[in-house]
Amino acid sequence: MRLHFVFQEIWIGLRRNLTMTISLVITVAIAMALFGTGMLLKKQVDSSKGYWYDKVEVSIYLCTKTSSEPKCSKKDATEDQIAELKDSLSKLPVVADVKFESKQEAFDRFQKLFSSSPGMSQATKVGDIPPSLRVKLKNPEKINDVISLGEASKGNGVDQVINERKLLEKLFKILNGLQWAALFIALIQVFASVLLVGNTVRLSAFNRRRETGIMRLVGASNMYIQLPFILEGAIAGLAGGIIAAVMLVGSKVLLIDRLEDSLGFASHLTWTQVAGVIIFSVAVGVLLCAGASFLTLRRYLKI
Amino acid sequence: MINFDNVTKVYPNQNRPALQHCNVAVEKGEFVFLVGPSGSGKSTFLRLILKEERPSQGHVYVAGKDLNKLTNWKVPHLRRRIGCVFQDFRLLPNKNVFENVAFALEVIGKPRRFISKVVPEVIDLVGLEGKGHRMPDELSGGEQQRVAIARAFVNRPMILLADEPTGNIDPATSIGIMKVLDRINRTGTTVVMATHDAAIVDAFRKRVVELEDGRVVRDQSRGVYGQAY
Numbered sequence: 001m002r003l004h005f006v007f008q009e010i011w012i013g014l015r016r017n018l019t020m021t022i023s024l025v026i027t028v029a030i031a032m033a034l035f036g037t038g039m040l041l042k043k044q045v046d047s048s049k050g051y052w053y054d055k056v057e058v059s060i061y062l063c064t065k066t067s068s069e070p071k072c073s074k075k076d077a078t079e080d081q082i083a084e085l086k087d088s089l090s091k092l093p094v095v096a097d098v099k100f101e102s103k104q105e106a107f108d109r110f111q112k113l114f115s116s117s118p119g120m121s122q123a124t125k126v127g128d129i130p131p132s133l134r135v136k137l138k139n140p141e142k143i144n145d146v147i148s149l150g151e152a153s154k155g156n157g158v159d160q161v162i163n164e165r166k167l168l169e170k171l172f173k174i175l176n177g178l179q180w181a182a183l184f185i186a187l188i189q190v191f192a193s194v195l196l197v198g199n200t201v202r203l204s205a206f207n208r209r210r211e212t213g214i215m216r217l218v219g220a221s222n223m224y225i226q227l228p229f230i231l232e233g234a235i236a237g238l239a240g241g242i243i244a245a246v247m248l249v250g251s252k253v254l255l256i257d258r259l260e261d262s263l264g265f266a267s268h269l270t271w272t273q274v275a276g277v278i279i280f281s282v283a284v285g286v287l288l289c290a291g292a293s294f295l296t297l298r299r300y301l302k303i
Numbered sequence: 304m305i306n307f308d309n310v311t312k313v314y315p316n317q318n319r320p321a322l323q324h325c326n327v328a329v330e331k332g333e334f335v336f337l338v339g340p341s342g343s344g345k346s347t348f349l350r351l352i353l354k355e356e357r358p359s360q361g362h363v364y365v366a367g368k369d370l371n372k373l374t375n376w377k378v379p380h381l382r383r384r385i386g387c388v389f390q391d392f393r394l395l396p397n398k399n400v401f402e403n404v405a406f407a408l409e410v411i412g413k414p415r416r417f418i419s420k421v422v423p424e425v426i427d428l429v430g431l432e433g434k435g436h437r438m439p440d441e442l443s444g445g446e447q448q449r450v451a452i453a454r455a456f457v458n459r460p461m462i463l464l465a466d467e468p469t470g471n472i473d474p475a476t477s478i479g480i481m482k483v484l485d486r487i488n489r490t491g492t493t494v495v496m497a498t499h500d501a502a503i504v505d506a507f508r509k510r511v512v513e514l515e516d517g518r519v520v521r522d523q524s525r526g527v528y529g530q531a532y
Contacts, residue, residue: 005409210395211406217353217393218458219383220410222376 028240031189077157237289241282386455445476
C-alpha cells in the first residue's frame with residue numbers, strides 16, 4: 001500500500017469538492033459541539049446533584065413579631081417552643097443534625113452572602129431575617145417526615161417550612177432541559193451530516209469515476225479504491241471534530257463556568273472531564289463520517 | 304487459458320440472451336479475433352472473462368479456475384492478470400503518458416523503484432519512445448491507443464482483451480496498433496480482440512470466432528472476416 005498515493009488522491013478529492021467539504025466540516029462541528037455541550041451539562045448536573053443533595057437541609061423558620069403567618073399571632077417563638085421542636089426533630093430517625101440559627105447569625109450569613117451587592121446588604125437589618133432551625137438529613141429521600149413535622153408545628157412557633165431540595169430541583173430541571181435541547185439539536189445535525197457525507201461521497205465518486213473505473217480494470221483491491229473516499233470523510237469529520245473541540249472549550253469557559261459562578265456552584269467540571277468529552281465527540285465525528293461514506297460508497301461506487 | 308463451457312448470459316429485464324450455449328476454448332499464447340455485428344455478444348464475451356458479469360448458465364474458466372467459484376474479493380487478483388484495451392482509450396486526461404501507465408501499477412501497490420524501471424520499457428515497446436511526458440490531448444488517436452495498450456500490458460498479464468481497439472483509428476494507423484498487439488502476443492500473452500474491422504482480420508490470418516445473436520457460428524483458424532462483409 002502506497003500511502004503517498006492514497007493521500008494524494010484524498011487531497012485531490014477534498015480540493016475538488018471544496019464547498020461540499022466546508023459545509024460538511026461546519027455541520028459536523030456544530031453537531032459535535034452541541035453533542036459535547038449536552039454531555040458536559042449532564043456531567044455537571046449529575047455531579048452537582050450529588051453534591052447538593054448531600055448538603056440539602058430543611059429550613060424551619062420560626063415566628064417573629066413581623067411574621068405574616070396568622071398562627072404566629074405576631075409573637076416571637078418562645079424558648080420552650082424552640083427547645084421542644086428541636087427535641088422532637090432530633091428524635092426523627094432520618095434527621096442527622098438540627099442547628100439553631102439566631103437572628104444575629106442569620107443576619108451575618110446574609111451579609112456575607114450578599115457582600116458583593118451592597119444595596120441588598122445595607123437595606124437589611126438584624127431581625128429582618130427570622131431565626132430558624134436548620135435540619136440536616138441522613139437520607140435526603142425521606143425529607144417528607146421532617147416537612148410534615150414542621151408543618152404540624154405551625155401555631156407552635158413555626159412560621160414557614162422551606163424545602164431546599166425543591167428549589168434545587170427547579171434549577172436542575174432547567175439544566176436538564178438545556179442538556180436535552182442540546183442533544184436533540186445535535187441529533188438533527190448528525191442526521192444532516194450523514195446526508196451531507198452521502199452527497200459529498202456521491203460527488204467525489206462522480207468526479208473520480210474515470211480513475212476508479214481504471215483502478216477496477218487493472219485489479220486494484222476494493223480497499224485501495226474505497227480507502228481514499230472513506231479517509232476523505234474521516235478527515236472532514238476530524239476537521240469538524242477539532243473545531244467542535246475549540247467550541248467545547250469555549251462552552252466550558254463561557255457557559256458552564258459562568259453558570260457555576262452565577263449560581264454559586266462549586267466547580268465540579270474538571271478539564272480532564274472536558275478532555276474526555278472532547279476526545280469522545282471527535283471520535284464520534286470521525287467514525288460517523290467514515291461510516292457514512294463507507295455505506296454510501298456501496299451505492300455510488302461499483303466495485 | 305480461457306474456456307467457455309456451454310455459457311448462456313441473459314441480462315436482467317431482457318428476453319433475448321446476449322450469449323447462448325457458447326463453447327469456446329482459447330489456448331495459451333493464441334491470438335483470437337472475435338467478430339460479429341453489433342449486439343452479437345462480443346462485449347459480453349469479454350466482460351465474462353473479467354468477471355464483470357457472471358454467466359446465467361454454464362462455466363467460464365480462466366487459467367483453469369472456474370470464475371463462478373471465484374469469491375468477490377479475489378476478483379481484483381484475476382483482473383491483475385488480464386489487460387484491457389478499449390475503443391475509447393480511457394486515459395486520464397490530467398496525467399501524462401508515463402503517469403497514465405504508472406497509475407496501473409501504483410493502484411496495485413507496486414513499489415516506486417519497480418515502476419520507474421518497468422514503465423519506460425513498456426512505453427518503448429508500444430513505440431512511444433521519448434513521449435513519456437506528453438499529455439494525452441497532445442497525442443494522436445493511434446498514440447493514445449498505444450498508451451492504453453502500454454497500461455494494459457505493463458503488469459505483464461497472461462491475457463490481453465481488446466474491445467475494438469482500432470474502432471476510433473484510421474486504417475493506416477490501425478496497422479501500427481495491430482503490430483503492437485502482435486508483438487505482445489509473441490511474448491506469450493494470449494490476445495482476444497473483438498473487432499468490426501474486416502481488413503485487419505483478413506490481413507492477419509489468425510483464429511476467428513464469429514458470433515451471431517449470441518451464438519458461435521464459426522470458429523476457424525487462420526480465418527477471414529467472412530463473405531457477408
